[in-house]
Amino acid sequence: MSSNRMLSFFNRNTTWGKSFHDFNYRLFIFMTWVPAVIFFNGNVGELTRINGPSMYPYLNTSYNEDLKKDLCWVSKWNPTRNLERGMLVSFQSPNNPEKLAIKRVIALEGDVVYTRAPCPLPTVQVPINHVWVEGDNRDKSLDSNSYGPLPMSLIQGKLTYVLWPWKSSGPIHWRQFKGRTRVIAGRRQDAPNWD
Amino acid sequence: MPPLSRFLLPFKYAKERYAGHPLRLSIAALKTIFIFHVFWQYGYSIAPLAGPSMLPTFEVTGDSVIVSRYYRRGRGIKVGDMVSFDSVVEPGESVLKRVLGLQGDYVLRDTPGTTDSMIQVPEGHCWVVGDNLPWSRDSRHFGPMPVALIKGKAIAKVLPWSERRWIEDGLQSVDHT
Numbered sequence: 382m383s384s385n386r387m388l389s390f391f392n393r394n395t396t397w398g399k400s401f402h403d404f405n406y407r408l409f410i411f412m413t414w415v416p417a418v419i420f421f422n423g424n425v426g427e428l429t430r431i432n433g434p435s436m437y438p439y440l441n442t443s444y445n446e447d448l449k450k451d452l453c454w455v456s457k458w459n460p461t462r463n464l465e466r467g468m469l470v471s472f473q474s475p476n477n478p479e480k481l482a483i484k485r486v487i488a489l490e491g492d493v494v495y496t497r498a499p500c501p502l503p504t505v506q507v508p509i510n511h512v513w514v515e516g517d518n519r520d521k522s523l524d525s526n527s528y529g530p531l532p533m534s535l536i537q538g539k540l541t542y543v544l545w546p547w548k549s550s551g552p553i554h555w556r557q558f559k560g561r562t563r564v565i566a567g568r569r570q571d572a573p574n575w576d
Numbered sequence: 577m578p579p580l581s582r583f584l585l586p587f588k589y590a591k592e593r594y595a596g597h598p599l600r601l602s603i604a605a606l607k608t609i610f611i612f613h614v615f616w617q618y619g620y621s622i623a624p625l626a627g628p629s630m631l632p633t634f635e636v637t638g639d640s641v642i643v644s645r646y647y648r649r650g651r652g653i654k655v656g657d658m659v660s661f662d663s664v665v666e667p668g669e670s671v672l673k674r675v676l677g678l679q680g681d682y683v684l685r686d687t688p689g690t691t692d693s694m695i696q697v698p699e700g701h702c703w704v705v706g707d708n709l710p711w712s713r714d715s716r717h718f719g720p721m722p723v724a725l726i727k728g729k730a731i732a733k734v735l736p737w738s739e740r741r742w743i744e745d746g747l748q749s750v751d752h753t
Contacts, residue, residue: 397638416610422616461667473724476700477647511669528722529700534662535725573718575665 394574422457426488427538429471435516435523436469439557452545453483453552455538464489464512464533466566467558469540472514475528481541484514484524485501487560500526506567509574512536515562598702617627618645622734623660625672629706630658634672640735641743642670643728650702650723653678656747659704664718672730673714677703679723686716699722 516522
């Protein structure tokens, strides 16, 4: 009967039907791992490609020579704890919420920063639970000089390792960073707040 | 096979697979937790509310809302929506306020009746204000808030159960009495 032949597609006792069922089962097992991966990428760590020139020359060192993009490891466990000046952080850009930005923390709560061109004020004191972020490439970076101090709750992760290219791979030594932006270190309790 | 026992097959299968296999069982439990986590983060979540800042709309304690995560990072947010976001002032704290202006809008900078100065909300930001003006710490204090902080939009009130309702368009439902 023709209907018999058609239904044999779903019959797991035939050879073809058996492999079809087997494939579905493997697909199901694969799918059950997807939420675990999503949790890992959101809360533990994620591989991220660096687009654009804003952290040149530290990241994307060969930006002017080829189209290769650096591959970095972003650690997302407790990203706002123990933030220090010089660390690289990732966050959704305040200007464009769908865009991931990677910048360097220049100043912490209570610090006084001497700002650059787009900023209307000559100095800014960073308010409580905010940080001042800037890109290393001073000419091609949309940073706190444009959008002001960054709320700490926006920060998603810290960059800890460069994985690719091979030449610059290794842990990120953020303590060795010497910036050109002048910062007067302050205390958290002196930062402007809204209580 | 008797028809009713077909419905017991999954249980039979689960018993065969998990009874006496502690590793299999714990991995399956973890996966289930991750599925619920993903639903909570990217689907819907229930948020209990506390505090006087939304007072005519929500009580100080005891109210809960369903937050739709579809609207995270301000996707599809309109003026008048109530959004849940990470606090600018205290990290880790989740706050519910009403959006009164989106990027490009001109909004009153202070409480109505004090000054008339207005500012334009910058690109990628929004202006959030609580319904209870004297008892709310909001954009009037910390300025325009990045839309990327928004975690979701309140779509329904579920607790107390007797007062359950869908949250309608915020621009009409506020009732000044």
